[in-house]
Amino acid sequence: MEDLKPKIICVVGPTASGKTSYAIKLAKECDGEIVSCDSMQIYKYMNIGTAKPTLEEMDGVVHHMINFVEPWVNYSVADFTTSARMHISDILARGKMPILCGGTGLYLDSTIKNIKFISEDTDVEYRKELTLFAMENGKESLHELLKDIDIVSYEKIHPNNVQRVIRALEVYKATGKPKSEIDILSRGEEIYDSEIFGLSLQREVLYDRINKRVDIMMDNGLVEEVKSILSMEVPKTATAMQAIGYKEIVRYLDGEYSLEKAVDAIKQESRHYAKRQITWFRRNEKIKWINVLGK
RNA sequence: AGGGGUGUAGCUCAGUUGGUAGAGCAAUGGUCUCCAAAACCAUGUGCCCAAGGUUCAAGUCCUUGUACCCCUG
Numbered sequence: 001m002e003d004l005k006p007k008i009i010c011v012v013g014p015t016a017s018g019k020t021s022y023a024i025k026l027a028k029e030c031d032g033e034i035v036s037c038d039s040m041q042i043y044k045y046m047n048i049g050t051a052k053p054t055l056e057e058m059d060g061v062v063h064h065m066i067n068f069v070e071p072w073v074n075y076s077v078a079d080f081t082t083s084a085r086m087h088i089s090d091i092l093a094r095g096k097m098p099i100l101c102g103g104t105g106l107y108l109d110s111t112i113k114n115i116k117f118i119s120e121d122t123d124v125e126y127r128k129e130l131t132l133f134a135m136e137n138g139k140e141s142l143h144e145l146l147k148d149i150d151i152v153s154y155e156k157i158h159p160n161n162v163q164r165v166i167r168a169l170e171v172y173k174a175t176g177k178p179k180s181e182i183d184i185l186s187r188g189e190e191i192y193d194s195e196i197f198g199l200s201l202q203r204e205v206l207y208d209r210i211n212k213r214v215d216i217m218m219d220n221g222l223v224e225e226v227k228s229i230l231s232m233e234v235p236k237t238a239t240a241m242q243a244i245g246y247k248e249i250v251r252y253l254d255g256e257y258s259l260e261k262a263v264d265a266i267k268q269e270s271r272h273y274a275k276r277q278i279t280w281f282r283r284n285e286k287i288k289w290i291n292v293l294g295k
Numbered sequence: 296a297g298g299g300g301u302g303u304a305g306c307u308c309a310g311u312u313g314g315u316a317g318a319g320c321a322a323u324g325g326u327c328u329c330c331a332a333a334a335c336c337a338u339g340u341g342c343c344c345a346a347g348g349u350u351c352a353a354g355u356c357c358u359u360g361u362a363c364c365c366c367u368g
Contacts, residue, residue, distance in 0.1 A: 015332075038332085039330095039331060039332065039333085040332055049332095050332080074329095075329090076330085077328080077329040077331075078329050079329080080329085081329090103332080104331065104332080105327085105331080106327075106328080106331050106333095107331080109328085110328065110329085113328090115328050116328090117328070117329055118328095118329085121329090122329060122330085127330090156326095157335085158326085158335060158336060160334090160335060160336080161326090161327095161334060161335040161336080162334080162335090163330070163331095163333075163334040163335080164327080164334065164335075167328095167329075170329095171329095179328085182328085183328050184328095186328065187328075203323095237330095239330055239331090239333085242330070242331095242332070242333065243332050244332045245332080246332090247332090268320095268321085269332075271321095272332095273332055273333095275322095275323085275324095276327095276331090276332090276333095277332090279324075279325060279326085279327095280326095280327075280331095282325095283325095283326095
């Protein structure tokens with residue numbers, strides 16, 4: 001049965017580890033097309049801050065799942081997996097090798113593990129309602145709401161993690177079933193025969209690369225990019241504006257941060273982000289780790 | 296040169312009337328099934344600048360030295 005699964009290649013790793021160029025190199029070697037797995041590069045206009053590959057860097061290699069969502073749209077993992085799988089099928093149908101490349105672990109895993117999310121859209125109103133409830137009655141009270149309807153999630157989710165508690169409540173409201181049960185049902189088999197490469201490098205080196213890359217982003221006009229996106233009436237609360245590099249510049253433009261503080265914050269946030277990515281990928285035993293820069 | 300201040304965890308600092316030390320940030324580890332570049336959890340032994348002294352006991356008091364900062368000439 002294993003043999004029937006189509007073969008794909010994945011390239012993962014923390015931010016600034018060199019995934020983009022590595023994937024492009026692979027694509028050229030094996031006649032592949034790249035399917036980006038990045039929660040922020042999906043947005044249009046956000047080029048500098050998301051370190052999106054330039055046309056020159058792509059060097060003729062076809063890229064998918066990049067530059068197709070307006071920044072004021074709140075895209076979702078479910079949307080992503082559907083589109084990504086379609087692209088993968090299409091690439092395979094044309095006899096080429098799909099190369100999934102990106103640092104958003106949830107997006108990549110959900111896509112290749114065939115995880116099915118509930119079909120109901122996110123309930124914005126209900127989320128607001130619950131957020132308000134938490135503010136008025138406390139996080140613990142919100143968490144207690146889970147106790148009777150989904151004891152497993154109640155025990156699994158920390159009371160402070162309001163975001164997750166809300167999602168569990170939302171799933172119950174939409175389906176009438178505990179999220180913990182639905183999660184088990186939706187746990188799919190891997191749909192591809194995937195070979196996953198992880199780029200790793202010494203922590204110090206990685207952090208240094210991150211810091212330098214942020215300086216380069218500033219030189220390349222990150223501030224101007226953020227300004228021009230804001231001028232399109234993109235709300236500051238949009239998911240796109242939560243991206244590292246964007247939210248900090250927004251604060252600078254609002255006078256909340258000095259430019260220097262904003263830059264430091266971007267570097268710091270990026271380092272934290274890289275660490276979380278490493279944690280996410282570390283537990284995936286399928287990943288073949290390669291040290292790109294030696295050491 | 297004289298006067299004053301500071302010197303405690305990688306950084307910024309707490310440390311009550313003397314009982315061998317604690318916060319924030321950083322760092323590290325972790326969770327993750329639609330806000331995921333998000334949200335959240337866990338982990339704090341450091342010659343308390345040095346050397347003497349007082350004391351049963353000193354980061355905490357005294358003396359000297361030392362580094363840095365400020366003020367006056």
